[in-house]
Amino acid sequence: MKKKRILPIFITHRGCPTRCIHCDQGVIEGVPPTLEDAFSSLRRLLRQWEGIPDEVAFYGGDFAGLDAETLEKVLSESTRLVREKFGVTLPIRVSASPLTLTESKIARLKKLGVSTVEVGVVSMDGEVLHRAGRRYSPKRVKEVLLGLREEGFKVGVQFVSGLPGDTIEKFNYSVKSVFALKPHFTRLYPLVVIKGTPLGDDFLAGRFIPPGPEFHILASALHSAWARRFRVSVARVGLHTPSNEGKVIARPGVKNIRQKGEGLFLHFLLSRLRDKFGSGATLKIPSSWRTIFREGEKALRYFPEGFPSVESDGVAFSDRGYEGVVLSLPEKGELLVDPGILAEEFSKEVTVWGAMV
């Protein structure tokens, strides 16, 4: 499928009902501080842009938190600039918090022609939300997602793994319960700690210990597995790319988190099949899974010995796909094992991180 070309407009903390403890959009996106600066940067971007984008997207703040007048001004000015350059009106995508996506705001976004809403869910655990400074409940998230679906929006959800109080069980519940509500797509941002944020202060003072790579790999495995199960498209798993690297003071410390997570889950599935069919069996999987399998091998290094894994010499990769009697792993399709089992199995060893100490 062709990747969408999205024209991004950063509104820098505009509309944010709170300052979340981990967030410094100004640092993460290197964005300008005022709306006028945002329009200047849009004009610059438009001058360089070749071809027609598929969509305009507002990121970096809480779009539904803007007051009515600002919201209309931002939409009309950006629509005008886009029409001037491309001669067309493009579909609009916005990001917003469950707190500000009230019934009346949802209706207004609809009226103003917004087609896609990305909801910053973050977590479905009350304690994690509270400690992150997000002032809504998991119940509210459900109401908002159902309301958006009912109004016919394309709905995206965003999660953060590893915030204070987060555990594998909580993360597993978060993705499972949200994906069961059938959003269209999802993003996962493993936590980075940025200097100058409240979480950065806690980290530097030794009051917060960020999770290690294994936590984020496992979270990514669960995120991908449940997404597959509920047919939710994974738009992204990865860190924000900071404009000022020097301000990032803690990060997961592992590359290719998405592939490692998927690979970990693949090893888990294969080990279950190996248990069923015996160690003499050859497991045949499509060639397209080769990279994921290798990343899974690398991911296993982060876990204690004895965790489910399959030796690569017991696995055959085939372009012809599913000729083996032992295993067929369609690219898209039902998973063979409930992803929740992965959480149960692994969380015995992956202990609770992210607690304030």
Ligand code: SF4
């Ligand atoms: S996480 Fe979202 S709502 Fe929270 S401060 Fe950052 S941009 Fe605003």
